[in-house]
Amino acid sequence: DAGVTQSPTHLIKTRGQQVTLRCSPKSGHDTVSWYQQALGQGPQFIFQYYEEEERQRGNFPDRFSGHQFPNYSSELNVNALLLGDSALYLCASSDGPAGVHEQYFGPGTRLTVT
């Protein structure tokens, strides 16, 4: 049984560019959450998707957007990249709302903005 997978593993982008990160949830999970983890910090919640809709959103600007597909996989899009967007982006899946059910995290995508 595959766990949560994310692609790509690493990514280097230039300021102002756009990026798309991808996530496949653990088998049987229908809820996907995205987090940004800056160096030396805990994960910061970006948004959560369930039934192809954004259900919860953290304190991130509209440059951060997402999508969930019918097979529960998800994408995170970031437009107009800033240097401060450099971080590890984590995808987590759960069998229901993240605040009740434990989340299973992927290995993350390391984004570097230059």
Place this chain on the structure above:
Amino acid sequence: AQSVAQPEDQVNVAEGNPLTVKCTYSVSGNPYLFWYVQYPNRGLQFLLKYITGDNLVKGSYGFEAEFNKSQTSFHLKKPSALVSDSALYFCAVRDNPPSGGSYIPTFGRGTSLIVHP
């Protein structure tokens, strides 16, 4: 509002000794509490959670945590540390009923556990 604090950036312990990683929280209602571990270049792995019931929660890899409502703490413990336990540990809390309608847990900044041979 919900918040969580991990007062120690780093904890050092000798292999075979007991370990404790501290976590305190603040919520308006009742807390849902979680511990996760992160190994280098890996995502977070779930260790254990407290929703209700027994104050002592047992989790993966021999870890346990004690919920203390009066001290608003949820410290992670293990009776005998292993070198392989060296990693980054995160505590997370969610208010119940949800604060402002948010079901999303708030994570602490993490504590680096170093177990010396």
